[in-house]
Amino acid sequence: MQPFEYANPTTLQEALGMLGNRWGETYVLAGGTDLISLMKEYIETPKRLVNIKGIKELGGIQSTKTGLRIGSTVTVEELLDHAEVRKSFPALTEAARGISSPQIRNMGTVGGDLCQRPRCWYFRQGFGLLAMKDGKSLVPDGENRYHAILGNGGPAYFVSASSFGPALVALGAKIRLASASGHREVAASKFFVTPQNENAREIALLPNEILTEIIVPHEGTKNATYEVRQKQALDWPLAAASVALKMKGSTVSSARIVLAHVAPTPWEATEAGKALDGKAVTPESAEEAAKAALADAKPLSGNGYKVQLARVAVKRALLEAVRARG
Amino acid sequence: MPDAPNYSWPPMEKRRVLGKSTKRVDGPIKAAGRAKYSSDFTQKDLLHGALLTSPHAHARVTSIDTSGAEKLPGVTAVRVIASPGTELMWAGQEVASVAAETEEIARDATRRIKVQYEVLPHLVREDDLKKAGVRAKAAGEQVKGDPDKAFQEADAVVEGHYGIPVITHCCLESHGNVVEWKGDKLNLYPSTQNASGIGGDLSQNLKVPASNVHTNMQYIGGGFGSKFAADLWGVEAARLSKASNGRPVKLFLDRATELMMAGNRPSAYANIKVAAKKDGTITAWQSESWSTGGIGGGGSPPIPYVFDVPNQRKNHTAVSTNCGGVRAWRAPNHQQACYLTNTAFDDLAAKLNMDPLEFYDKNLGLTPRAEVYRAQMRKGAELIDWQKLWHLRGQSGSGTVKRGLGLAMSTWGGGGHNSQCRTTIHPDGTVEVELCSQDLGTGTRTVITMVAAETLGLPLGAITLRIGDSSLPPSGASGGSTTVGGVSSSTRKSTVNALAKLFDAVAPTMGSSADQLEAVDGRIQVKGDSSKSLTWKAACQKLGVNKISEMGENNQRNPGGLNSSGVGGVQLADVSVDTETGLVKIIKAVAVQDVGLVINPKTSESQIHGGCIMGICAALMEERIMDQQTGRMLNPDMEFYKIAGIGDIGEIIVHLDITPEHDKRGVVGLGEPAAIALLTAIANATANAIGVRVPEIPLTPDRVLAALERRNA
């Protein structure tokens, strides 16, 4: 790991003043569970880290007029344990539970989860975000069992790693970003982007910004997340889905279905959501919606199975959302 | 002349300590984190070593410039291992080494070494034999009996493809050591399965006298067959130390290097044809197998395994790949052989619509220990509720989640390695037992202490045990499941010898003769007469100023009835398979194992638990993933090199086959046999559940779903 300068500001303003305009030089450090690994592998070699865990205003979960406010340095474990989150936003609780190591949950933060880099093994071995070698991506002809089945027309084939992202998109959340020159708010659905070149990023955050908080509106949805994971312990979902349903009686008045770990961004299946309008969620309608959600999937050489897994995730998430909770 | 001492194990009914489940003596120190592993070693002037390894699977070094590393402040030594002209055969092979004040500086320094490579063509995958080209070397056909005739006359024949991939050892403590080379003396703190022998290996590599190397290792975080030699990291750490004024150098591999460099279990793939009569009698075997163990190719596993099929035709092809080399992996070649054989047999039983229990029973005459296996299968079936739960392949109901049962059988040698032990009884009553063995976490310390306590009639706490230091009497390496056999026998002999000396010393004062004395419950007494007795302490005081120090030795070739070799085992699995996701979960695993005389049932059961867990990992998730484009291993980490956690394991039931007949054979050893059969039992249970064979393990969702799709097509 290359030596770096370490700053430990206590106010947001102070921290923002330390950031620069170029990726790679100064990084925000939250729990460090992703950033430090990247530095150990020399994938990131920043000159300076700005620790934001000492900034009080970035922590805490509170109910506000506009919705539930989740500070960016709230740990995954704090979110998992939060009673109101459990009650109103089980989609988030389940996503948190899926981050299946207590150590990661205790150190890792919600903001860090949203800003973490992809786990694509070519990227992690130093072949770059788009895994280019001799002008061609290594992924389509390579080992792509964990890669994208949607939004994979290139040049990005990795899957977005965040499990909170898809849940927040389903819940219609807003993400607040601050820079030295002010604040802005981005819809969770606009926060994740597919990079078109090696120097672009997977998120809308700019290098001089800090993700300060997340607002999850109180829409009274029935929501759920379902993950298909190979291992119970320390593993990533192979495919997952988060859903949020606005109900009118026992029928759906509007549905948001968002696939996770299958595309370079959380993947909203708009048509599948519409297909549920006015229907009750039954095994049959859930199955239909699941099929619709994956209609456009284009698997690579080694990940056709993920289409099936994503379908199952959608179906089971829908059924879970409407399951009566005791 | 006195009679030759009687070393034999006390009869089963007279044992006070042996055979009683005993908590491991080093449990508290380990649980409290106070046990110091070599990777915990630290010292004020400690330096850290790091390796630069090849990023290419096949390349020639054309130039190497170390000046950037040398200039980095904190670096004390830089060594070129692969000088220009060297041909590197796999990604992860060593190129250069560095020592520095901190681990971070050492690693940074390796990146400042500028190496130019001429990249050469590589092959890193062997699963598709057709793509191996000139890298495939056929070993020549082996024929036994008349396979053609047997296949012609058979009532049932099945043909199938089966595969088991390369996996690594993935020891919790990676490979490495601390070495200090000061003047002409070397201190070696390794992570090794071979505390007595590793120093000699290092000395040979460095061309120094063996007596100049002192080795000490108290705790090791796993080896599984991959930690016998001094290895590159031993030699490099020594040379870096010498080049750094004799300061100790700590060189432990990082996980990525570990998984590429420090050995693996070879793969085995095969197209197999087996035949049987209507009644299930196996008549013929034919296999075209291939495997890789890295650049050296890979030998054939011993197939057909356990069953000596009368008619056979076998062809094996070794595929040389640009990957790190093999090392012994807990029961070398047996998992592969067990998998290839028992999957094919299971498919044959399914084709005959036979219950595998009945099918195996019919064929036990082809094994060397039919009655042992028969009893074990009966016990295993009872423990897994086979009668109630077994069904014909695929007939597992209409639900999404299917349940199935499967079994597989194993065999292993075991025995007792060469071992010498010294027991010292001091006049103050303290007892020291000393031998340079190692406790791989298996319970060796506990077992030695139990044997000494049994012989001397003392509680465990009265024994001071010293192991892991090369100044102590030597013991063999822990390989082949021979440690317990070796150390228990040498300890038995040395404690019997020491006790005889104590009896000689105190008999006159007790008005008795040495052969009339016994040691029980902390006392020396006249046999059967507790009124004529001395406490242990009082007896030892009679030694005056002279301590007793007696050796005992186990000779591997002449164990004198204390240990022997050869065991069988049956393992069974009850699994559920979600047919929508292809996820296989373990409901229950059962292991029935014969192990001769069991010194400590508790640690024996733990060993079997560990073996089963490795079987579950290998069956469901573990594989080395090689990328032909880049020549790299893509999962050299603990994220995508998947290993089970507690939630993935299910229930494990262990049955130690303790019987007077097995006990009479003495100690055998069970580290390896425990790790052989379960992965195959799981594969068979999965086939039973879903009605179709998943040909290659691990049974990941993609493979299971693909098999289901084939079944439905």
Ligand SMILES: Cc1cc2nc3c(=O)[nH]c(=O)nc-3n(C[C@H](O)[C@H](O)[C@H](O)COP(=O)(O)OP(=O)(O)OC[C@H]3O[C@@H](n4cnc5c(N)ncnc54)[C@H](O)[C@@H]3O)c2cc1C
């Ligand atoms: C084995 C393993 C399994 C995992 N499984 C899952 C899983 O199933 N699902 C899942 O979602 N995650 C999973 N994770 C990832 C884990 O959730 C993240 O590593 C963690 O949440 C990151 O948070 P952190 O605070 O440690 O981030 P850091 O490592 O501190 O930061 C990560 C990145 O985000 C940036 N950053 C952090 N906070 C901010 C902020 N407030 N503003 C701007 N930039 C910021 C940093 O600069 C850095 O680039 C897993 C991780 C591991 C190692």
